[in-house]
Structure formats: structure tokens, C-alpha cells
Amino acid sequence: xxxxxxxxxxxxxxxxxxxxxxxxxxxxxxxxxxxxxxxxxxxxxxxxxxxxxxxxxxxxxxxxxxxxxxxxxxxxxxxxxxxxxxxxxxxxxxxxxxxxxxxxxxxxxxxxxxxxxxxxxxxxxxxxxxxxxxxxxxxxxxxxxxxxxxxxxxxxxxxxxxxxxxxxxxxxxxxxxxxxxxxxxxxxxxxxxxxxxxxxxxxxxxxxxxxxxxxxxxxxxxxxxxxxxxxxxxxxxxxxxxxxxxxxxxxxxxxxxxxxxxxxxxxxxxxxxxxxxxxxxxxxxxxxxxxxxxxxxxxxxxxxxxxxxxxxxxxxxxxxxxxxxxxxxxxxxxxxxxxxxxxxxxxxx
Numbered sequence: 282x283x284x285x286x287x288x289x290x291x292x293x294x295x296x297x298x299x300x301x302x303x304x305x306x307x308x309x310x311x312x313x314x315x316x317x318x319x320x321x322x323x324x325x326x327x328x329x330x331x332x333x334x335x336x337x338x339x340x341x342x343x344x345x346x347x348x349x350x351x352x353x354x355x356x357x358x359x360x361x362x363x364x365x366x367x368x369x370x371x372x373x374x375x376x377x378x379x380x381x382x383x384x385x386x387x388x389x390x391x392x393x394x395x396x397x398x399x400x401x402x403x404x405x406x407x408x409x410x411x412x413x414x415x416x417x418x419x420x421x422x423x424x425x426x427x428x429x430x431x432x433x434x435x436x437x438x439x440x441x442x443x444x445x446x447x448x449x450x451x452x453x454x455x456x457x458x459x460x461x462x463x464x465x466x467x468x469x470x471x472x473x474x475x476x477x478x479x480x481x482x483x484x485x486x487x488x489x490x491x492x493x494x495x496x497x498x499x500x501x502x503x504x505x506x507x508x509x510x511x512x513x514x515x516x517x518x519x520x521x522x523x524x525x526x527x528x529x530x531x532x533x534x535x536x537x538x539x540x541x542x543x544x545x546x547x548x549x550x551x552x553x554x555x556x557x558x559x560x561x562x563x564x565x566x567x568x569x570x571x572x573x574x575x576x577x578x579x580x581x582x583x584x585x586x587x588x589x590x591x592x593x594x595x596x597x598x599x600x601x602x603x604x605x606x607x608x609x610x611x612x613x614x615x616x617x618x619x620x621x622x623x624x625x626x627x628x629x630x
Contacts, residue, residue, distance in 0.1 A: 315357035318380070319422050320350045322390045325438040326461045327414055335379040339414040341442040343454065346461060349384035351418040353377055377419045391472050394433050402473035402507070403433030404604055407462065409484025409515065410451045413443025424483075424590055427597035429605060435469075437462055439489065448552070455489045462489055463496040470504045477507040477533065479604050483590055484545065487514030487559070491521055491528065498527040508604055509535045512590040513559040515549050521558050522568060529570045536603060536610070537565075538596065541577040542586035565623055572610040574599065575619070576626045595626060 328344035330337055335351070356376040394403045406424060408417045421436040439458035441451045469478050482490030490511065497504060509532045514521070529535065541561035549557050556563055565573040582592040589596045595615060602613040610616055616624040 317355050319353045319355065319425075321353060321418060321422055321425065321434070321436055322348070322350055322394065323418070323421075323436045323438055324348045324387065324390070324465055325414065326458055327438060327440045335382050336415040338382045339438070341413065341440050341444075343440050343457060346387075346465075347384055348387045348390050349382060350390075351379055351414075352381040352383070353418060353422045354380045355422075377422065379415045379418050387468075390435070391469075394435065395473075397432055401433060402469070402476035402478040403435050404430050404479040404481055405435050405437060405466065405469060406481045407437040407439065407483070407486040407489055408441070409482075409486045409513075410441060410448055411443060411445050412438075412441045414438055416443060417441075420591060423592075427591050427594070428600035429597070430600075432605075437465060439486075441485075451485060455485055456492070459489055459492045460496060462493040463500070466493060466497050466506075467501050467504060470501070470506065477505050479508040479510070480506060481508075481510040481512065481604075482514070483512040484515045484559070484587065487511040488516035491516055491524065494528045494531065495524045498531050502530070504531050506532045507607070508533065510600070510603065511535075511537045511558065513538060513540070513543055513546065513587055514557065515546060516558045517553065518556045518558045518560075518563045525568060525571070534609065535571045536574060537568075537571060538574045538576060538590070539563075539565075540575065540579075540586060540589065542581050544585045545587040566620055568622065571622055573620075573623045574610065574616065574626055575623065578625055579628050595629070599626065 324346060325339060325348070326344055326346050327339040328342040329347070330340040332338060354377070356378075358375055406421060408420060412420065417436070417438050421434075425431060425434045439462070440454045442454075466478070466480060480490055480494070482488075490509065491514070494506075494509065509528065514537065537558060539559045539561055543559060546557040546560050550560065561575055561577050565571070576589055576593070576596060579589070579593065579595060582589055590600070599613055599615060602608045610624045611618070615627050617627055619625050
């Protein structure tokens with residue numbers, strides 16, 4: 282039985298939660314015909330818990346590097362269309378469930394990625410704070426669809442606790458994971474050469490990407506990457522500016538997405554005492570060689586304003602043009618230039 286209790290303080294959110302639970306139970310009882318399964322390749326440095334159920338297969342502790350596929354079942358809910366249109370932010374029209382985890386050697390993962398997308402190297406993505414393995418697998422699947430990254434996508438999962446009160450522990454585990462992410466980047470760069478790989482990170486994972494690339498630049502100065510994409514990066518703005526010259530030496534293009542409506546980064550700024558890289562208002566003109574995309578003019582697509590990479594259709598389209606078509610900000614549709622290296626994403630309305 283699915284628990285339909287919702288602690289949401291807003292009447293609308295409670296109503297939607299109950300509606301979603303009712304839909305879930307109906308589909309479970311009657312059987313769903315609109316189901317698809319996605320197999321998402323991963324590399325993780327989480328511990329094996331010893332459990333066999335997918336939601337508990339990997340834990341929140343540190344572990345040896347492992348790889349494989351997580352299988353996600355997606356169930357479409359077409360009856361939510363009308364409700365979604367009336368919502369103040371995005372309401373999903375599908376249910377997602379991790380139904381299996383299959384471990385496999387990394388070389389097998391690489392070979393499968395080559396077979397699917399032989400014309401270019403895959404995108405390597407890592408998640409942010411408060412993301413357990415099962416939740417991260419679902420989130421990565423959503424990003425893959427939103428940005429049309431179906432021809433080559435690999436997810437790196439570091440040992441976030443998946444608990445909103447464990448931010449400091451997550452930070453510590455992110456720093457611990459950075460050398461492993463750096464090794465994976467170097468390994469992929471060698472494996473897929475002469476193609477150049479793309480790297481993307483969200484929130485605290487964006488900080489992990491930046492720190493890992495700083496390590497890569499020092500240890501492997503001859504490596505060349507294609508796109509480095511930082512989505513709502515939870516990183517000190519000035520610290521990024523100090524390590525940027527090293528990262529810029531190994532990346533063809535660096536793109537940062539930011540907004541003034543990001544409530545999660547507002548909380549992070551209060552905690553750390555300094556502005557975050559993914560917030561609006563920073564002097565981005567000093568970030569030489571970086572293209573900054575501000576989405577503040579778009580309607581908020583989640584309550585936090587922090588998940589536009591998976592919920593924002595316009596952001597997904599822009600990432601598609603960037604990562605699949607290799608277009609710079611000046612070449613992509615829907616962007617208005619507002620500074621030397623600064624663009625504003627425009628709503629279609």
C-alpha cells in the first residue's frame with residue numbers, strides 16, 4: 282500500500298499529493314499500459330549495503346568504485362495534464378521507480394556507450410546535495426530526457442546521505458569523492474579519445490566537478506574536454522574565480538546556469554556567508570572564457586527554483602543545443618545577450 286499522507290503546508294500541494302497517490306494506487310491495482318523502462322549507466326563510490334532491493338542496494342557510506350546500470354520504470358499519467366496546467370509550478374505527469382540495479386565492469390559500460398553513440402563521447406553527470414542513490418537515478422533519468430541526452434549519458438554518484446539535515450556531512454563526502462571523479466574524467470578522456478567528453482554537475486555536484494577538474498588540470502595538463510556545464514552550482518563565487526584559469530586550460534567551453542529565484546542557494550549563502558556561483562548578482566564579467574546563462578526571466582518550475590535542469594523545458598532545449606549540437610551561447614536560440622559573456626534565457630510567452 283502506498284502512503285498517501287502529505288505534510289505539505291499548502292492546500293494545493295496537499296491536494297496534488299493525494300491525487301498522485303490515488304493515481305499510483307489505481308495503476309498498481311488495475312495495471313498500467315503506458316510503461317517504459319530506461320537503463321541508465323552509472324559509476325558510484327557508495328558502499329554496497331548487502332541488500333538486494335533496488336532502493337537499498339547502495340548506501341550512504343563511502344565505498345570502492347563500482348559501475349553498472351540502474352533500471353528505471355516510467356509510468357505515464359495522462360490524467361494529470363489538466364492539473365499540471367493549473368499548477369503554480371511543474372507537476373510531473375509520470376511516476377518513476379527504480380526496479381533493478383545490475384553491476385557490470387566499467388569497460389562493459391564504456392563499450393555500451395560507444396555502441397549507442399559512436400559519433401561523440403558521452404556526457405558525464407553528477408548530482409547534488411540530499412540525493413540518495415535511488416533518487417539520484419530517477420533525477421539523472423529526468424535530466425537525460427529533458428536535455429535529449431539519450432545517445433550517451435553516464436551518471437556518477439557520490440555518497441550523499443539523501444537527508445536534508447546532513448548538508449555538512451554531504452559536503453565532506455563530496456570532497457572525499459572529488460579525486461575519484463577526477464580519476465573517472467581522466468579515464469574517460471583516455472578511453473574515448475580522440476573524442477572529447479562533456480562534464481555536467483548540479484548544485485553541490487557542480488562544486489565537485491569544478492574541484493575535480495582542478496585536480497585533472499594539475500595531474501593531466503594535456504587532457505582536453507569539450508563542454509563543462511555547471512547547473513545551479515553551489516560553490517563560492519570567488520573560489521571558482523581563483524581556480525578558473527586552470528580549468529579553462531583543459532575545457533573548450535565552460536557554461537554556468539544561474540537564477541535569482543534559487544531558494545536552495547539562498548540558504549547556502551546564509552550558511553557559508555558568501556554568494557554562490559549559481560546565484561544572480563555576481564560580477565560574472567570577470568569570469569573570462571565562461572558563458573553565463575541567467576534563467577531569472579523564466580517562470581519558476583519548482584517550489585525551490587533549484588531544479589530547472591530537470592523540470593525546465595526551455596533549459597532542457599538549451600542544453601540539447603549546447604551538448605548535442607555543440608552550439609555556443611551566441612548561436613543558440615532563446616538567449617538574449619546582456620553582457621560580454623552573459624545571456625538571459627527568454628520565455629516563449
